[in-house]
Amino acid sequence: xxxxxxxxxxxxxxxxxxxxxxxxxxxxxxxxxxxxxxxxxxxxxxxxxxxxxxxxxxxxxxxxxxxxxxxxxxxxxxxxxxxxxxxxxxxxxxxxxxxxxxxxxxxxxx
Amino acid sequence: xxxxxxxxxxxxxxxxxxxxxxxxxxxxxxxxxxxxxxxxxxxxxxxxxxxxxxxxxxxxxxxxxxxxxxxxxxxxxxxxxxxxxxxxxxxxxxxxxxxxxxxxxxxxxxxxxx
Numbered sequence: 001x002x003x004x005x006x007x008x009x010x011x012x013x014x015x016x017x018x019x020x021x022x023x024x025x026x027x028x029x030x031x032x033x034x035x036x037x038x039x040x041x042x043x044x045x046x047x048x049x050x051x052x053x054x055x056x057x058x059x060x061x062x063x064x065x066x067x068x069x070x071x072x073x074x075x076x077x078x079x080x081x082x083x084x085x086x087x088x089x090x091x092x093x094x095x096x097x098x099x100x101x102x103x104x105x106x107x108x109x110x
Numbered sequence: 111x112x113x114x115x116x117x118x119x120x121x122x123x124x125x126x127x128x129x130x131x132x133x134x135x136x137x138x139x140x141x142x143x144x145x146x147x148x149x150x151x152x153x154x155x156x157x158x159x160x161x162x163x164x165x166x167x168x169x170x171x172x173x174x175x176x177x178x179x180x181x182x183x184x185x186x187x188x189x190x191x192x193x194x195x196x197x198x199x200x201x202x203x204x205x206x207x208x209x210x211x212x213x214x215x216x217x218x219x220x221x222x223x224x
Contacts, residue, residue: 090209100153
């Protein structure tokens with residue numbers, strides 16, 4: 001069964017500190033992994049996806065197939081990073097739905 | 111390009127009633143997916159439409175249905191509303207609906223069932 005687990009509901013760090021949001025997945029096949037972000041009073045939007053290997057707003061995420069993880073990292077958190085972060089997966093072949101984790105609320109304190 | 115739009119933004123209904131929500135995708139996008147978001151269950155996939163056909167369906171009862179029109183606009187309908195249907199309903203569009211496509215989300219419709 002497809003499943004995405006984000007073990008932390010809440011995460012609080014200070015500005016300038018490193019941040020890591022954890023994501024583990026279960027999928028029988030080759031998944032496409034995503035991180036979506038929802039800032040206060042804004043719509044859900046794509047932050048990054050593993051296939052593009054980009055760094056967006058200083059965030060990176062590496063797919064670790066051995067550990068079935070796709071943790072999101074940023075070396076120096078900023079206050080504007082405070083938001084709800086969702087890890088999601090889909091299959092790479094055919095039309096597949098997005099399966100979301102329950103989300104982690106990140107708060108970056110000044 | 112205009113983003114995904116959803117109407118109405120807020121709805122209040124009573125148990126037993128039915129409701130129709132509307133979604134207009136980004137121009138050129140042919141796939142529309144619907145998700146239910148609740149505090150307890152998070153984001154759950156309802157169904158996906160492509161070229162006026164339901165291509166994927168989540169684990170929701172038959173009271174939840176949808177359709178897509180030739181211009182890719184989509185509607186979802188919930189009949190015989192229950193209190194547990196109170197949620198934020200999100201619509202997302204993508205070019206072709208493949209797993210590798212980026213999905214663009216609308217602002218959602220907040221449904222409250224009394």
